[in-house]
Amino acid sequence: MRRDLITDAAIQLVAEQGMRGLTHRAVDRRAGLPEGSTSAYFRTRKALIEGFVERLADQEQRDITPDPDDVAGSIARTIDSWLVERNRTLARYAAMLEATHHPELKSIMVHSPREQATAIAKMLGHEDPERAGAHFTAFLEGLLFYRLVGAGSTVGPAPGTEESVRDLKAAVEKALRP
Amino acid sequence: MRRDLITDAAIQLVAEQGMRGLTHRAVDRRAGLPEGSTSAYFRTRKALIEGFVERLADQEQRDITPDPDDVAGSIARTIDSWLVERNRTLARYAAMLEATHHPELKSIMVHSPREQATAIAKMLGHEDPERAGAHFTAFLEGLLFYRLVGAGSTVGPAPGTEESVRDLKAAVEKALRP
DNA sequence: CTTCCTCCTCTACAGATGTAGAGGACTCTA
């Protein structure tokens, strides 16, 4: 599908060069398509951005389904997989920042994690699940950001390794404690 | 000082329009200076970016000095102040993302928080202060991100209020617990 | 075969952008 080819190329570009690298022609080149292709599918730049953010959201949807028997472990594995798929996650951050001055994007990027986190907090018997869930979400977000672009990116264990998952799991477990 | 005027305008621009909005001429206009001024002080775009990131780092330096008698409280207040200075913090995130494909920036943005966090963890008697400090840093980073651009930006208490600081303090306290 | 329609490629163009340098205004020194 041409459309997906284009949005995938856009995601790679954004990850590698930032939003500034996202131009119609750059996407054409990156996707190996003739000039004008991207412009034909997404006439305006805004449409192009929305296109690739939608694609990101689609792909992310599938990942979030924690195993109730091993909450911490499954979450740790999910986070680790996001570290491994570095480019997609970087593109997601770029999109979140973009959504700051481009609010339509917010509705595309569903923030379902929050309700899930509240549910988990409830399950584990927190007194104030709403707040505990929020803090938990914040912590996960931070863990990911810290390891992907923050100080932890140069210090922590390499993503995709057993050690990385173990480290993450320990952190998640601590955050889950009432 | 012309130079600071320019870098400050750059920071505002980046916060409001993202890295893409950062052009020599846009900075000129934003700073109310005649066209060409920014280009004279920072001939290349790379220099301009490094300039504003340096400015950010300078300004941030001053903020980070936790009160040993009220670690959680002082950290909470610092984070809240970063939420209040929304634009500066947004620009910082944009810069961190930029540093991903522009490594020279990393050396400009000192990641001193990590050592500080380790010190705090040691002070509070954690067994593995190195790791505890890392997790703590991650949590703070996440708290900030979550409240600034994540789901918490639409849900949490308004930055700058007593309630905001209280909420943050509770979260920080929990994260500090061994 | 002809007609129509969709999908794609190519070309066009106004405006923005990065970067460079000429030259003026101003300041300091002697």
Add this chain to the structure above:
DNA sequence: TAGAGTCCTCTACATCTGTAGAGGAGGAAG
């Protein structure tokens, strides 16, 4: 007052970017 040096403004230009539309290739329908 003259000269030198610094700081700033203006102009120039090649290149890139967003967006539009003309027109061709090829398949479907008659």
